Amino acid sequence: MEKRYLGLNDLTSYKSAFEFSNEVWNLAIKWDYFAKDTIGKQFVNAADSISANIAEGFGRYHKKDKIKFYYYSLGSVKECTDWCNKAxxxxxxxxxxxxxxxxxxxRLPREIHQLIKFTNEKLKT
Incomplete structure (x- = not known):
């Protein structure tokens, strides 16, 4: 039997974050210029940053590097909460x-914390 490695698209947190960022995009793209230019850009950037940081962390070799980027994604979740409240x-x-x-x-912070826990438990370095 061939050994199969975990891929980025196997991560629930990544898939959820990627889908979320596209939902935010689809909302903000319909807003008027002022709303897009103020809240829209910030909200989309923060939403995109969640999955982007998970992807970047996943691509890192060392456990500490991986986890650092996963924590960055948690910060972006909080930023999205702020932009959502303002919207x-x-x-x-x-x-x-x-x-x-x-x-x-x-839901996303729980999924990201599960990824951090998995990374801590399964990787040696």
């Missing part, structure tokens, strides 16, 4: 969308 208060998203986004933003 809601400024009437850029509906209550229904707000709830949907927050469900993901509450």
């Amino acid at each position: 809601k208060i400024r009437n850029l998203i509906s209550e229904k969308i707000y709830i949907k986004i927050n469900e993901v933003l509450e």
Whole structure:
């Protein structure tokens, strides 16, 4: 039997974060210029940063490097929470969308912490 290595797309946290960033993009792209230029760009960048940092960490060799980038992704989750709250208060998203986004933003840290725990347990260096 051939040994199969874990791939980036095997990570639940990465898949969730990647999907989330595209959902944020699809929301923000519809906003007017001012909303896109202020909240939209920041929200999209923060959302993109979650999966990008997971990907960068996954590509690192040493355990400490990997985990450092996974923690960066957690910071981006918190930043997204802030932008989501601002989008809601400024009437850029509906209550229904707000709830949907927050469900993901509450789930992602658990998934990222599971990735950190897995990395800590399975890698030696």
